[in-house]
Amino acid sequence: MNTVKKILGSLTKILAVLFAITSILVFVIPYLIPISTTDDLLDSSELADTGSRFVDIEGISIHYKQWEGSGSHLILLHGFGASVFSWHRVAQPLTEFGTVTTYDRPAFGLSERLLPADFQDVNPYTRAYQPELLKKLMDDLGIRSAVLIGNSAGGTVAVQMALEYPQYVDALILVDPALLTTGGSPAWLNPIMSLPSINRIGPLIVRAIANRSLSLLDRAYHDTSLISEETIEGYTQPFRVRHWDVAFWEFLKATEDLDLTERLDDLGVPVLVITGDDDRIVPTADSIQVASLIPGAELIVIPACGHVPQEECPEEFMRAAAEFLKNRLSGE
Numbered sequence: 001m002n003t004v005k006k007i008l009g010s011l012t013k014i015l016a017v018l019f020a021i022t023s024i025l026v027f028v029i030p031y032l033i034p035i036s037t038t039d040d041l042l043d044s045s046e047l048a049d050t051g052s053r054f055v056d057i058e059g060i061s062i063h064y065k066q067w068e069g070s071g072s073h074l075i076l077l078h079g080f081g082a083s084v085f086s087w088h089r090v091a092q093p094l095t096e097f098g099t100v101t102t103y104d105r106p107a108f109g110l111s112e113r114l115l116p117a118d119f120q121d122v123n124p125y126t127r128a129y130q131p132e133l134l135k136k137l138m139d140d141l142g143i144r145s146a147v148l149i150g151n152s153a154g155g156t157v158a159v160q161m162a163l164e165y166p167q168y169v170d171a172l173i174l175v176d177p178a179l180l181t182t183g184g185s186p187a188w189l190n191p192i193m194s195l196p197s198i199n200r201i202g203p204l205i206v207r208a209i210a211n212r213s214l215s216l217l218d219r220a221y222h223d224t225s226l227i228s229e230e231t232i233e234g235y236t237q238p239f240r241v242r243h244w245d246v247a248f249w250e251f252l253k254a255t256e257d258l259d260l261t262e263r264l265d266d267l268g269v270p271v272l273v274i275t276g277d278d279d280r281i282v283p284t285a286d287s288i289q290v291a292s293l294i295p296g297a298e299l300i301v302i303p304a305c306g307h308v309p310q311e312e313c314p315e316e317f318m319r320a321a322a323e324f325l326k327n328r329l330s331g332e
Contacts, residue, residue, distance in 0.1 A: 041242040044110040052110065057136050059120050063110035064103035064137070067091050072098030072170065072329055073143045075134070079152025079178065079308075081216065083109030085234035086151060089314040090321075097325045098147070103137060105130060105157070106247070109238050113247035125251040127258050131160040138168060147325065151175040151308060152282060159260055162267055171270040171328045173321055176279050176307050179260055180286040193253045202249035209248075210239050222278040222306040231311070264293040271297040272324040274317065276305030298324060 044063060045054070051065045065084050074094055076087045084102045094100045104111040106124040114124055122129050134157065138146065147170050150158035155177025162169040192198060217235055218224050238244055271294050275287035284301065291299040300320040305313040 041244070042240055044112060044241050047110055047237060047240060055137065055140055057133060057140065058122065058124075059118070060106060060114055060124050061112035062103055062106075062133075062137060064101060065091070066102075066141075067095045067100040069095035069098040069100060073146035074098050074100045075138070075143070075146045075148050076100065076102035077134075077148060077150035077154030077157050078102070078105070078108065079150075079154050079176075081108070081213065082151070082154075082235070082308075083238055085109070085237075086308060087310060088234070090310045090318055093314075093318050094149075094321070096322070097329060101141065101143070101146075104238075105133070105154075107251035110241060113241060113243035115243060115246060116250060123250070123254055125247070125254040127156070127160075127254070127256050130157045131164045134161050135165050135168060144168075145170050147171045147173065147329075149173040149175065149321070150177065151310060152178045155179065156258065156260065159264070159267070160258070162269055163260070163263055166268055169269050171272075171324075172267070173272045173274065173324065174287075174290065175274045175309060175317075176276065176282045176287055177273065177290055178282050179264075179290050181282045193249075199249075199253075202253070203245035206245045206248040206252065210245075213239075219280045220307040221312050222276060222304055223312065226312055261290075261293060264290070265295055267294055270324075270328045272300065272320070273297055274300045274302065274309055274320050276307060276309050276313065277301050277303050278305065279307045281307040 044061065048054075048063070053064050053066065054061050055064065056062075063084065074097060076084075076091065076094075078084065078086045083104045087102050091100050091102060103109075106112075106114065122132070124133065138144075145168050148158035148161060150156070150172070152175070155174040156179060158169075158172050158174060159177070159179065162172055193202065213235060214232065217227060217231070221227055271291075273287055273291040273294070275282075275284050277284055279287065288299060288301070291297045302309050302313050302316045302320070305316065309317040
């Protein structure tokens with residue numbers, strides 16, 4: 001009996017020490033870490049180019065670009081860490097099938113980085129808000145319905161939109177869609193990330209993530225020799241936008257579990273799934289499985305290609321997209 005008491009006493013002391021250390025790490029140390037200012041950052045408008053446009057959606061300045069075509073509309077949805085730049089090699093060719101619009105979701109590209117104190121009725125960084133934002137953008141631009149082409153997390157937004165507002169969606173092209181592999185931080189981390197002490201150093205955490213952005217870009221390509229200086233500039237430019245780090249932290253904190261796989265058979269529009277055969281971010285097998293879960297979905301696997309076929313393999317991407325669009329937009 002005495003032995004058991006001694007063991008329990010020792011365990012209690014160990015747990016007390018661990019609790020004390022954890023408390024210091026979580027509640028004290030973050031307040032001792034200096035947070036450097038970022039006075040060299042710019043407003044989005046200062047980084048815009050001649051093709052940039054901005055529209056106010058519920059108090060948020062959304063950056064978008066548009067290429068005129070005739071007949072149909074196509075809306076291109078970028079993935080995590082990307083922006084309208086991700087579509088620069090295929091946006092103009094796609095005008096063969098209609099007017100092409102692409103925009104930066106909040107926390108990415110040149111869209112305004114709204115601070116928490118400026119939130120109105122919604123948190124613009126949540127996944128649940130993304131179809132609402134797209135609907136309002138389409139309404140504002142006078143787009144009654146469109147083909148949605150979504151890469152990675154943009155594919156998730158496309159599916160959300162087709163499920164929640166099917167009247168706005170003519171067809172879907174899901175490019176390496178993040179539906180089975182969603183990425184982001186686990187939802188159970190949200191309460192910890194929202195602690196005032198952790199929240200204080202959040203911008204430092206995302207700056208560290210940004211320092212690894214080029215290694216993440218390497219993972220997105222099958223052939224890294226194709227990553228040009230233009231590509232690097234396109235992906236790093238958003239790190240020059242004022243408050244980018246705070247907004248990105250808010251985006252990470254807003255992670256939600258969206259299990260859309262059980263609803264994929266409810267999609268009532270034509271669907272094409274495109275994936276590279278060497279996707280190391282959303283495994284190729286995941287995209288193949290997604291296609292199998294959507295009734296009637298078509299599947300194209302592009303050889304020697306990674307996570308962003310529209311950038312790395314634009315000719316192969318356009319062949320796949322063009323055949324699908326010609327058939328579907330003609331009613332076949």
